Amino acid sequence: MGRAESDAEGISGGRGMQTLHDEAQAVAIVEETLAERIEGHIMRRTGGQIRNLHVTLSEDRLLLQGRSRTYHAKQLAQEAALDLTGTRLILANEIAVR
Secondary structure, eight states, rough: HHHHHHHHHHSSHHHHHHHHHHHHHHHHHHHHHHHHHHHHHHHHTTOOOEEEEEEEOSSSSSEEEEEEEEEEHHHHHHHHHHHHHTTSSSEEEEEEEO
């Protein structure tokens, strides 16, 4: 098998596709772990004032969801998330205040 055929095999399937799949899985695990750390930090920082808290993390976006009784607790949750992520992500704070 020549070099061109070998390169084509790596691009069209075989180990190349498996490597991409493995990398995607690794990124998903890291995102999930960081999301869990952010949730825990928010709960500690707000004293548990955010109910049904859910943090979703993607490549460039951080989504906060849940319910709070006060805007102050919503703001604390946002700042707690930024403590761990900095400003490198787009933050969407969808915590409902009721």
